Amino acid sequence: MNNSNIDYSQKVVEMKKITKMFGNFVANDNIDLTVHKGEVHALLGENGAGKSTLMNILYGLYHQTSGEIHINGNLVNMDNPNVAISNGIGMVHQHFMLVQPFTVAQNIILGTEPIKGMGAIDIKKAVKDVEALSQKYGLYVDPNKKIEDITVGMQQRVEILKALYRGAEILILDEPTAVLTPQEIQELMQIIRNLTREGKSVIIITHKLKEIKASADYCTIIRRGKYIDTVKVSESSEDDLAAKMVGREVNFKVDKIEAKPQEVVLQIKDLTVKDNRKISVVDELSLEVKAGEILGVAGIDGNGQSELVEALTGLRKSESGSIKINGQEVFNKKPKEMFTSGIKNIPEDRHKRGLILDFSVAENMVLQNYKDHRFSKNGILNKDAIDKYAEAIVERFDVRPTDHTTKARSLSGGNQQKVIIGREVDNIEISRAATQKAQLLIATQPTRGLDVGAIEFVHKSLVKQRDEGNAVLLVSLELDEVMNVSDRIAVIYEGKIVGIMDAKDADENTLGLMMAGGEEHE
Structure with missing residues (x-):
């Protein structure tokens, strides 16, 4: 009025x-x-x-x-x-x-x-x-x-x-x-x-x-x-x-073919994780993610999602249980060991966990593998090789501005996210080629703060990894995103998986009820 x-x-x-x-x-x-x-x-x-x-x-x-x-x-x-x-x-x-x-x-x-x-x-x-x-x-x-x-x-x-x-x-x-x-x-x-x-x-x-x-x-x-x-x-x-x-029509619906799940890549059994207050926020949780599928985790914020991802990426010690990647036990391994075992991560907080803001885009591209023979020799970085590598990813993932010497701090949120996604996807491809084993991509709140064009790009990137035979674990507070992108949806409540369903059978009311601690659904 x-x-x-x-x-x-x-x-x-x-x-x-x-x-x-x-x-x-x-x-x-x-x-x-x-x-x-x-x-x-x-x-x-x-x-x-x-x-x-x-x-x-x-x-x-x-x-x-x-x-x-x-x-x-x-x-x-x-x-x-x-x-x-x-x-x-x-x-x-x-x-x-x-x-x-x-x-x-x-x-x-x-x-x-x-x-x-x-x-x-x-x-x-x-x-x-x-x-x-x-x-x-x-x-x-x-x-x-x-x-x-x-x-x-x-x-x-x-x-x-x-x-x-x-x-x-x-x-x-x-x-x-x-x-x-x-x-x-x-x-x-x-x-x-x-x-x-x-x-x-x-x-x-x-x-x-x-x-x-x-x-x-x-x-x-x-x-x-x-x-x-x-x-x-x-x-x-x-x-x-x-x-x-x-500058073009945007497709709000994710285009994807039917998933073709294969072998189990991530197997979690009876995992218990405590938060900083020493309270169990992940409580004997069990979950499997298969090659060739996107498993979405839906839940209200604060139900153990962040601690679960921290445990899977080696950033937080778990109390008990089992975490296996391609059958290999990685429970309480260090972040570097989790990375080399096949876990790649798009973190929830890109500033805190994904980038060193005062490093250049090129330097951020090689954070996990700067010791690789491609980028260094006898402890001395090969700047030309790093620059060339960064240029290729910047072009492929349409990072703007295109200058890879720019500090990550000066990029917009969407372009910072593209740097992280480009790096993690490339790491998946290199690891897959070297080991012949499916990789796990964990994407936590991957579109937070992004525009519709960037969201469309992120979703396509996740689906592409699925279609190439890798496993994707999507953890998002956006229910529309979980329903739109996932093949299966697991609902987390008070640190437990209270139900798992095919995404095509899911609706907001059923998921909302489960997220609030209502009836279980298997």
């Missing part, structure tokens, strides 16, 4: 002919963006399209190479974030910028602390102000809780409150739902509605089409750094948006 006191025709942001270059690389090429008061405006594009770069320019973290920024009709030289904040702009980054041991209130007032007599911080006033803001916008955060003790969804609310506390009228949310549960996503959508009802303008950087349809009024699409179109969301279908984003 519109507030009659708000002038919705007012242009609060006008970015005109914005170009941003990093050396010879054009990240933004002559882009226009207009946002009105009280509007939710989605910025849609593939990973690496230049969305975050454009918003970092608006927030003063980067300075445009050319072009103009007008805020409320005034030309502004957005030199740094302080200029942006003074012009009523706040930004919530994808990776939160909070001090973990500090309380919610301490984080929100940091740098703008209210002062009472003798120069002391008036923490009571701060708590009172935070509570008032929290109530006004339906954010409901406890000001006295420490950041390290609250959920990711609550931490995001703290970041929003931080911006509002500093007077933000224009709020930029960078991939705001990437780390949220479905329930938290619904709550965030309500928070956004509360903000726009008060006349705030919200810019959402995203590639999730369902969320654009659910929350945005207008959507500007950019592709490979260029402006493509601005559309009214209510008049555009998901298919239309996807086609404009990637």
Whole structure:
């Protein structure tokens, strides 16, 4: 419902002919963006399209190479974030910028602390102000809780409150739902509605089409750094948006032939694994994955999925049970031994487990096998061989930018994921050729934070490994993904497999019931 006191025709942001270059690389090429008061405006594009770069320019973290920024009709030289904040702009980054041991209130007032007599911080006033803001916008955060003790969804609310506390009228949310549960996503959508009802303008950087349809009024699409179109969301279908984003029609359904399962590659029997609190979170779990199939593991987050994968990749010691790869016992082997036995891994957290961000793309390509005779001799790396190897994978997996000397940190999330997938798939092919044995590819949350084009690419890569006779274990919190990609689905609940079914027989209701601890199904 519109507030009659708000002038919705007012242009609060006008970015005109914005170009941003990093050396010879054009990240933004002559882009226009207009946002009105009280509007939710989605910025849609593939990973690496230049969305975050454009918003970092608006927030003063980067300075445009050319072009103009007008805020409320005034030309502004957005030199740094302080200029942006003074012009009523706040930004919530994808990776939160909070001090973990500090309380919610301490984080929100940091740098703008209210002062009472003798120069002391008036923490009571701060708590009172935070509570008032929290109530006004339906954010409901406890000001006295420490950041390290609250959920990711609550931490995001703290970041929003931080911006509002500093007077933000224009709020930029960078991939705001990437780390949220479905329930938290619904709550965030309500928070956004509360903000726009008060006349705030919200810019959402995203590639999730369902969320654009659910929350945005207008959507500007950019592709490979260029402006493509601005559309009214209510008049555009998901298919239309996807086609404009990637420049072609996108197939949301995974094309695959019927699976032809063969010998058992991974055999887990009675596996028990404890978490960091010494509580058994994988509880006498048994599971088999065969060559030529994709077995999807469905479950609500926190039911032992992460610890199971850590045990399978040698990153966590198991308490008891058995893990066999092609009949060979690998229980509690080290990560390197797990790798050489035939387990390749697309990790859940690409930053923490998949890449060394300050290494180049080429260096990240050989993390597991830099000692291989192809890449080193007598302890000295063969840079030319590594570069040539990296060039081939970059080209094959369409990693952008194509410069393999680029630091992994500077790549978008989707392109970082392509680096990891390219490396692991190539490792599978080399190991398969050397041993003649099927390999196991573990893919945990492989499409988290990726656009529809990159998701399509990842799914095709998984199916290709299956079709080449390898085994794929897909662990995902996205039920649509598990149902769409898998041949069989195993449901995990409280560390146990409570049911296994053919994917073609699965439906959301049955899986949802099992995931919540309902009836078993075999």
